[in-house]
Amino acid sequence: MALVSLTNVSKTYPAPDKHGRPVVAVDDVTLEVEHGDVYGIIGYSGAGKSTLVRLVNALEPASSGSITFDGRELSGLPERELRAIRLGIGMIFQQFNLFNSKTVWGNIAYPLKVAGWSKADIAARVAELLDFVGLGEKARNYPDQLSGGQKQRVGIARALATSPRLLLADEATSALDPETTQEVLELLKRVNREFGVTIIVITHEMDVIQSIATKVAVMDGGRVIEDGDVFEVFSTPQNPSSQRFVSTVVKGIPSPAELAVLRERHEGRIVTISFRDGDASQAAVFLELANAGLDFELVYGGINDIQGRAFGHLTLAIRGADASIDAALTSIAARVEVTEAA
Ligand SMILES: Nc1ncnc2c1ncn2[C@@H]1O[C@H](COP(=O)(O)OP(=O)(O)OP(=O)(O)O)[C@@H](O)[C@H]1O
Numbered sequence: 017m018a019l020v021s022l023t024n025v026s027k028t029y030p031a032p033d034k035h036g037r038p039v040v041a042v043d044d045v046t047l048e049v050e051h052g053d054v055y056g057i058i059g060y061s062g063a064g065k066s067t068l069v070r071l072v073n074a075l076e077p078a079s080s081g082s083i084t085f086d087g088r089e090l091s092g093l094p095e096r097e098l099r100a101i102r103l104g105i106g107m108i109f110q111q112f113n114l115f116n117s118k119t120v121w122g123n124i125a126y127p128l129k130v131a132g133w134s135k136a137d138i139a140a141r142v143a144e145l146l147d148f149v150g151l152g153e154k155a156r157n158y159p160d161q162l163s164g165g166q167k168q169r170v171g172i173a174r175a176l177a178t179s180p181r182l183l184l185a186d187e188a189t190s191a192l193d194p195e196t197t198q199e200v201l202e203l204l205k206r207v208n209r210e211f212g213v214t215i216i217v218i219t220h221e222m223d224v225i226q227s228i229a230t231k232v233a234v235m236d237g238g239r240v241i242e243d244g245d246v247f248e249v250f251s252t253p254q255n256p257s258s259q260r261f262v263s264t265v266v267k268g269i270p271s272p273a274e275l276a277v278l279r280e281r282h283e284g285r286i287v288t289i290s291f292r293d294g295d296a297s298q299a300a301v302f303l304e305l306a307n308a309g310l311d312f313e314l315v316y317g318g319i320n321d322i323q324g325r326a327f328g329h330l331t332l333a334i335r336g337a338d339a340s341i342d343a344a345l346t347s348i349a350a351r352v353e354v355t356e357a358a
Pocket residue numbers: 029031039040041059060061062063064065066067068220
C-alpha cells in the first residue's frame with residue numbers, strides 16, 4: 017500500500033483570479049508515493065506544488081477527490097485526528113521557519129515539548145539529532161548566528177524530532193547557494209536511507225530532482241502532466257507541456273532565442289541529436305556524418321547525469337548537399353532522436 021495516495025484531487029479557491037473566476041490551484045491530480053520513495057514534484061511557479069503539499073499535510077481540505085496517508089482517508093477526519101496524522105509528517109521550508117528567539121537546541125526540542133516528552137527524553141533525542149545533522153557545537157547558538165545551510169540542518173533536525181514517516185520539503189534548498197544545496201541534499205538522502213523516511217520534494221530546480229529524487233511528477237496549471245521514473249521523464253518527456261518545461265531545466269536544449277543566435281552565427285542546417293545512455297555511440301553518429309561527406313561542427317550541447325545515467329543533447333551545424341544530409345539524418349534517426357530546428 018502506498019504511503020500517500022491522491023485520487024482525482026482538486027483544490028479550488030473561491031478568491032477570484034484576474035478574470036474574476038475561482039482559482040483551480042490543483043486540478044484532478046492522481047499520484048501515489050510509495051514507502052521509501054524520494055518523490056520530486058517540479059513545475060513552474062504557480063503550478064500548484066505548494067497547494068498540493070498543504071493538502072497532503074492536511075493543513076487544508078481538498079475540494080474534491082481522495083487523499084490517504086498510510087491507508088487512512090484524510091477528508092472528513094476531525095481536527096484531533098488530523099493533528100495526530102500531522103505528527104507523522106515533518107516539514108521543511110525555503111525560509112527555514114525557525115524560532116529566532118530560541119536556540120538551536122530549543123528549536124529542535126520544541127516539537128518534543130509540544131508532544132509531551134519528558135525532559136530527559138527530550139535531552140537525549142535533541143543530542144542525537146544534533147549529532148545526526150552535524151551541529152553539536154551550535155546547540156546554544158541562535159538562528160541568526162547560523163549560515164543558511166546550518167539553519168536548514170536545524171530545520172531538518174526539528175522536522176525529524178518526532179520520527180515522522182514522511183518529510184515534506186517545500187523549496188527547501190531554493191534560498192541556498194549551489195554548494196550548500198548539495199550538502200543539504202546529501203543530508204536528505206541520509207534521512208531517507210538511514211531512517212527510511214519517505215520524502216516529497218517540491219522544487220522548481222532540476223538539480224534537486226536530479227540528485228535525490230527516485231520518481232518525479234511534473235506539474236503545470238494545477239495538473240500532473242507527466243510522472244514516473246526521473247531518468248525517463250527528463251530524457252524523453254512524452255507530453256508537449258512537459259517537453260516544454262523539461263527543455264527549460266535540462267542541459268543542452270537550445271531555447272528559441274539561442275537557436276536564432278546559432279542560425280545567425282553558423283552556416284548550415286541546425287540539428288539537435290539527443291543521446292540516452294546505452295542508446296548509440298556518439299562516435300557512430302559522427303562517423304555516419306563524416307562518411308556521407310558532410311562538414312559539421314558542434315555548436316551547442318550539454319550532458320545531464322541522473323543517478324549515474326547520462327543523457328544529453330548535442331546541436332550541430334551540418335553543411336553539404338541537402339539530399340546527403342537528409343539521407344544521413346534518416347539513418348541516424350533510426351538510432352537516436354534527431355530534431356531539426358524549423
Ligand atoms: N490561499 C489561496 N487563495 C487563492 N489562490 C491561491 C491560494 N493559494 C494558492 N493560490 C493560487 O493557486 C495557484 C497555485 O499556487 P501554488 O502556490 O500552489 O503554486 P506553486 O507551484 O507552489 O508556485 P510557487 O513555487 O510560486 O509557490 C496560483 O495561481 C496561486 O495564486
